[in-house]
Amino acid sequence: MSKSSGHVQVLTANRLGDGAVVFLNFDGDWVATLAGAVIARSPDEARGLVARGLFDAGRNLVVDPYLVEMREVAGALLPIRQRERVRLDGPSILDDVPGYTAPVERPPNAAARGAEANAAEGAGPHRGERLTGAEAA
């Protein structure tokens, strides 16, 4: 079922209030890091995550939930696509932005990738599915 052997999926979205990138963790919370993210390793698990995303979008917790394909490397998760790596890490150029002031509430390292491979074991994931399209420019 997986596009590439060894790939798994996690559920991501943007937080309603500020649009911040968030991931669903095992406590059912939407958090800014991959630490503790729920990992789908089978089509059934992926479908479960999609359903959870739609449910939380309906509860106005998050916007535009979708599955992101990840590679597991030494117990950590690494997004396959560059787009998702930038989404996870934040803009790559913030050090060069004139006058940039980081928000105090922002986690010091939103790019923490030390996720435990703590999802249920099973067959490989299926292809990621974006639930809603990005808006046109």
Next chain:
Amino acid sequence: MYRYDEFDAAFVRQRVAQFRDQVARRLSGELTEDEFKPLRLKNGVYLQLHAYMLRIAIPYGTMSARQLRKLAHIARTYDRGFGHFTTRQNLQFNWPKLADIPDILAELAEVEMHAIQTSGNNVRNVTADHFAGATAEEVADPRPYAEIIRQWSSLHPEFSFLPRKFKIGITASEHDRSAIKTHDIGLHLKRLGGGGLGFAVWVGGGQGRTPYLAQLIRDALPEADLLSYLEAILRVYNLHGRRDNIHKARIKILINGIGLEAFRSEVEAEWIRIKDGVLKLPEQELARIEAYFAPPQFAARPPPAELRPADRSFDRWVTRNTHAHKQPGYAILTITLKPIGGIPGDASAAQMDAIADIAERFSCDEVRVSHEQNLVLPHVRLGDLWSLYQELKAIGLAEANAGLATDIIACPGLDYCALANARSIPIAQRLSARLAPRQDLVGDLKIKISGCINACGHHHVGAIGILGVEKRGEEHYQLLLGGSGTEAAALASITGPGFGPDGIINAVEKVVDTYLRLRAGPQEAFLAAYARLGAEPFKEAIYASA
């Protein structure tokens, strides 16, 4: 500068109140995202990769010091200390919280600004020559017409749900600084045969995934007929433009599908029907709007330039960044937001505040935003240039590179944009650093970078254009050569296979090396050399070792 009348002020205040209510209902869950999205887009609010983004209109790129100071205040209070000036002469904030946006819009309304129709399928912010009202090259200031179009198109009941977004650009000079041929409608204000003012009307231009240059639909439209002719074009487009496929919905696709003559025939028929109706532009109304754009009180005899030490950096800056003014003793000054290795178009709150102060003291209280992501002080006394240079140096914005290879246009790209496939800004930064040592030797060279096929970075009309794409999940870049957004507009051509992030930097450098090696002399600019030599020598250099 145009000032809101009571109608404008009430309209914008009302819109702020409406959006405040809509945001509250969204946050409470009363509105779903599907219901809210078209409402927020009508108010310039996007959801990007990491946060919401608010796009603020700077009509025809003109603003006062007070307005710029307000943008600085918003950057500092509600955002992360900076703003990004765009290729549509707008400003974008990349980090606003949804709940704060109604307050931001209320603050903007205090200084006669808004974000209405900076997104959505309607007529967007009308762009104009950033030297308007200051250059001797123009037949008249085009901004009164841009303001009239703004008033006509704002919440136009028939054109609020067009098949796709609609962009209008206007110039009044033979030398086109507004890239009008890349617009859905491009207007060239000129003197007509009878001596009156009128327009050459160009239609169907646009970049994006299917780039077209605009075609001339009418060569001599009297100014009084401007709105009726625009209305006829929009009406025909609204009727026939496709709504079933977003990629085929722009007017350029319609016109190139049915042909210019068929399109013109329908527009003319509609125009004949409506031209003598309510949209006829009364002379007194035009005069009323023009009065807002009356030239400032120039000093009849500006004082002589102050004494200053010999300074080659200053001389170089004056040579590169000033442009002839129509008033003797004055200059038009470009402040490039392109420090070497910096981020194109970004300005900090402190820089915006400082430029606002400078504009008040040195430029008759006016600042312009150019579609090349720079700021312009339109009315600077020659005698003030030395002092001005010192002040701009103090805020890191005295780079002498207007029009040079480091004056790069770049869209926000994958660092911010949800549509992007690849990062634009780091490529611009690296190219800037790489090319800076030789930029004076190279001379005029426009490099334009887009992070996706939507072409916000105008790569199709770059002398050197770069398009970011995604290839197997990674960033990849196509190289294009030979484009121009001027009166000699041309679409650039792809050179061949693309490159990774390192490869594209090297490829551009090889293009520059080849140009320097083969040009007839320093007087032969890049595009002239490219036209003479063709693409082959550049391709050979780029792909020789591939």
